[in-house]
Amino acid sequence: MIQLIQDYWRAYLFTDGEHITGVAITLWLLVVSVGLGFCLSVPLAVFRVSTNRWVSGPVWLFTYVFRGTPLYIQLLLFYTGLYSLQVVRDHATLDAFFRSGMNCTLLAFTLNTCAYTTEVFAGAIKATPYGEVEAGRAYGMSRFTCLRHIVIPSALRRALPLYSNEVILMLHATTLAFTATVPDILKIARDANSATYLSFEAFGIAALLYLAISFALVALFRRAERHWLAYLAPRRH
Template sequence: MIDWTFLAEVATALAPGIPLTLELAAIAVVSGFLLAAPLAFAAVHGGSVGRGIAAAYVFVFRGSPLLVQIFLIYYGLGQFRPFWQQVGLWGVMREPWWCAILALTLNTAAYGSEVLRGALLSVPHGQIEAARACGMSGPLLLRRIVAPIALRAALPGYGNEIVLMVKGTALASVITLMEVTGIAGKLIAETFRAVEVFVVAGAIYLAINVVLTRAIAALETRLMRHHLPFEPPEPAGDITHG
């Protein structure tokens, strides 16, 4: 028998962790995008040096597990306390919240830069040449031609990365952050009912991602509305005049 009363109690107990989950995901996605954009631009237009730096960054952060990165930042960098105190950042590096944000940001930037790099490469070269022939400078060309086309092309892939980042916030619980998974672990230790607790936690993540995917799909439809094939209206029926 399903204990609906217990499931409702678990949902109520896990609800306070939702804001922290959303906060971690939102900050990591935004800051990760701000880092991914220059990395992608360097990978496409940065010459051999820029491509090398971007490739090395992607290789390290995309090739290693996010959990290991969180451990290295929280436990590894925390060992250099004298250095962080000297530069005035010990108050940041000793906080699990900041370490989680840093790890999530660096990780999503690696994946996001590859999505943006592919989007930049998908911009038709003919449109770039036509814009240059019209006298557009570099910044104007980027703002009016390259960025709009690339962002539309990157949206589906970047939407997937946003969903993955929401799920990735669950790993922040390993450094004592009480988001949804962290609270779930505490409840399991108290009740010894792992299945029910994780079912509710999974349902919460699923609900969040359903809302996100719907929002991303709506945004994609809005951005692509001018590129949909035109369908002429059906002709009206015959009208007879008396």
């Protein structure tokens, strides 16, 4: 156990001497995919609640497909499936993009979390109290201004508890990155296990690292909830 830690602690945390690995790569995958997914999901959630089927329909289809198929299958389709197509290999830009395991992993993770986050935010938008919208209109706000200043901020605050669960689940989903040869925490644990045959110790360290990151994320979201959802807390008389 001690020898394994001495030999692999750097790789578990940030580098194997040549490349960024371990916790650093896992956090990179999480932050980039969740960040891009969040930015994409906000406008998509607005489209999702639209009464125009030509607007909401494509978004519904997108979320249905990505929520209805396993993330592992999506990753394999992007990493090996698309690259097997001649049209992708013949196009220089597509060939360079889909040849990279990191690019394919980020694309799969981003679209997957975007689909789930879109539905979370769409539900929060639908649950916005009508009185808040009426108050905005009473002040003379246009529909777009009311959406931007009242509906979306209010929905994002109320969606925090559900969104925090999605981020934690996305952290756990990053364990699939090793499929595309991305050197995340699990990939390092597998390498350590192959070299030392100390399976319990190698994967136990990985479990502790994921647990520590999860606790840190939960603490951050709880603090955010106390700050932005304080107005929903019961008032003491």
